[in-house]
Amino acid sequence: MSEFVVSPEVAAAPKALLHDHLDGGLRPQTIIDIADEIGYRALPATDPADLDRWFRESADSGSLVRYLETFAHTVAVMQTEAGLYRVAKECALDLAADGVVYAESRYAPEQHVDGGLTMEAVVEAVNAGFRDGESEAAAAGNTIQVRALLTAMRHAARAREIAELTVRYRDAGVVGFDIAGAEAGYPPTRHLDAFEYLQRENSRFTIHAGEAFGLPSIWEAIQWCGADRLGHGVRIVDDIDTSGEVPTLGRLSAYVKDGRIPLEMCPTSNLQTGAAKSYAAHPITLLKDLRFRVTVNTDNRLMSGTTQGREMQHLVDKARWTLADLRWATINAMKSAFIPYDERLAIINDQVKPGYAALGVVSYVP
Known part of the structure; x- marks a missing residue:
């Protein structure tokens, strides 16, 4: 990573994370180690610093399609139980060290079966890694809960199967479902049977929508598929008229705001894929000011x-966010998490609010 200073206050602030891809957050050294163990020879670099730089430069292209191509290497080293376990454990440890007290990490089981694993074995290896990572983090004084979202790839045809897997493991750390991948040409309604199944089973799900594609993607995710949350949702601003003194919401944006539909926004990732032009101009601040249910997320920490x-500090430095804004967004995230209400409330009251109170922030006045 480039030199960047996170202030002591932001570093100490308790954090909640809803949109973080497991295969987008590997440590470079881990990729190199596992590649060596399994005989994977296609890495573009074998020095950790060089490999780290390659991922960032390749992802910083302004194209979602090019951004997604970097995942070929991370997915390649996540094809064994040992590899999946290590990646999941280190994910929990890295997030905990960053002050994250609750995280939902998503991954696509269908992408980790090339080495012969069943999707059940994939889920169990990842779950084991998360649990051991939580325990090791707690022993180091960093309390964290990590839950999984199972993702189906929108260009494939296994969504119903993965939805059933989500329900099967919902009492073992899997709290929801997602679809991901290139939006253009692959609308969420292609997987309508999976979403209808999840609704019948009282299971929660989010949908990547409104990142590289516009309002139709968001509309379908909500009105046809019944999404509980929107992954990114950046393009909802296309339905907000800012030409006057007071912004005017269209029917869809008003529906999202009034329904308190959470937006899983990822500023740095959006800059890389061209969904936003700068931190200062990122729609997240306008949406915050308009009281949408905004959350701040990493998307893919490696890429x-x-x-x-760092995501929070960028908003402080370049979009004039305050610690009170960060507290508000963190509580938004916990309100929107896919764990039971009582568990969400406990994290808010026992960790988030006391953590910010220690920083001198006890409330938020819009």
């Missing part, structure tokens, strides 16, 4: 060279 602390 974006980021952490949750």
